[in-house]
Every structure is written in structure tokens, then in C-alpha cells.
Amino acid sequence: MDHSSHVLAPRPLDLPALETGAAQDSGREFWRQHAWWPLLAFVFVFGAVEVFSLDRVFATEWFFNVHSGEWLGAGAGDWWARGLLHTGGGWLVRAIGALALVTWALSFRVERLRDWRRTAGFVVLAMALSTGIVGILKAVTNVDCPWDLIGFGGHNPYVALFADRPDALPHAKCFPGAHASSGFALVCFYFVLRDRWARLARLALAGAILVGVAFSIGQEARGAHFFSHDLTSAALVWFAQLGLYAWMLGRARERVTKPVTVNVSGGSRSPR
Secondary structure (H helix, E strand, O other): OOOOOEEEEEOOOOOOOOOOOOOOOOHHHHHHHHHHHHHHHHHHHHHHHHHOOHHHHHHHHHHEEOOOOEEOOOHHHHHHHHHHHHHHHHHHHHHHHHHHHHHHHHOOOOHHHHHHHHHHHHHHHHHHHHHHHHHHHHHHOOOOOHHHEOOOOOOEOOOOOOOOOOOOOOOOOOOOOHHHHHHHHHHHHHHHHOOOOHHHHHHHHHHHHHHHHHHHHHHHHHOOOOHHHHHHHHHHHHHHHHHHHHHHOHHHHHHHHOEEEEEOOOOEEOOO
């Protein structure tokens, strides 16, 4: 009979070492904080915007001058709305995605990058998935941009999101907001950090939201989108990446906390 002592040790994970103080929240609490509360908040805010037609109110109060017929982000504001936030911001996000893709590819050749393979792969997939979903929906929802509407410098009548759109109107591609989704897509760094460095993950989340909001303001100031367009983009990005995290990184986290029997005399074996 083997009388050697045993201890419980975590299984290794193909990511850099976990922060020892990282909270390992329960599955129920995780889904309450990351799925149910965000979903309720989105439904409440989106519903209020639609019921009270707040999109046009926000646009005229903040971005469109009804007297001059000009958008805040056009003319003198073009440099920051289009040049800085749209063009410059787009290249920034592409650069981040490209860097993650290169890191993932090099991890198959460079030994020091091997531990970052799953993280880099998640970043690439998360950014591509979330922006891809928004892009597909934008192409099929048939919703006008504000600048195409009567009262905002355009010629098309306003049609509510769930209303029947007249067949005579040209096909529109403005809902949800694609550019905002590229900024909100940076929440992927929250997911790759939350199980290792909780404080840094929260900073990454705040930074991603800040970038997404800035991109949204730039587009809304140009007349490219309404508030609800960018709000929907934020929700779609969040839930797409949450699902990917649960499938791709959540399983890895479970392996970290799954006990393995280790024989202190030199051997180790997994529990049956």
C-alpha cells in the first residue's frame, strides 16, 4: 500500500502564469455579471430610445445644427470626426489586430511566443468575429444613416427600426455602427486579462469602452449613425466576445483549477 503523501496542484495552462490573487468567481455569478445584467441594461436603454424616439433628439441636441443644417463633425469638425477618429482610429485598430495575428503566427516558430498563442489567437478571433457580425447585420438591416434623412440634410423619410420600410426607398446600410464596433472590439483584452490580472483587466475594459464611445461620437457627429446604432454595436461585440471567451478561454480556466494528484516522492497522477 502506498503511504506517500499527496497534495493538490493546478494543471498547467498554455498562457503566462496566473496572478495568484485573481478571483475565481462561480459560474453563476460570472454569467449574472457578464450576461444577464448587461442584457437587461441594453434592453432597457434600447427600448427607451425606440419608444421615445430619442435618436433624433440626441442628434439635434448634440450633433446637428437645425439652423445651419450642418453636422458638428463636418466642415470645421471634419479633421477630428473623420480624419482622427474615423480614419486614424480605424488604422489603430487594424494595427492592433495585425500585431495579434503576427504574434499568433510567430508562436509556431518562436519558442518564447508559444505561451501567448492562445491569447493572441483569441484576440484575432474576437476582433474578427464581433466586427464581422456587425458588418453583416449592417448590410442586411436596411436602415438609413441620419445624413440621408429629411431634417438632417437628406431626402429620405425617417422609418423606425421595426417599421415597414417603403420599397421605393434605396437600400441602406447604416445599422448597427460598424466603426464603433471596431473600437468596442478592444474589450477582447479584458477577457484575456480577467483571469490573470483583474485590476489590469478592468483598466482594459474601461479603455475599450472609452475608444468605442469616442468612435461612436465621431460617427454620430458626422451624421453617419444614431445613438441606437452604436449602442447595438457595443452589445453585439460584448456578447459575441463573451461567448467566444466561454468557449475558448473559459475551458482553459477550468483546467487551471481542476485538481491533479501530485506525489511528493517524485511521481504524479491525475485522479480517476
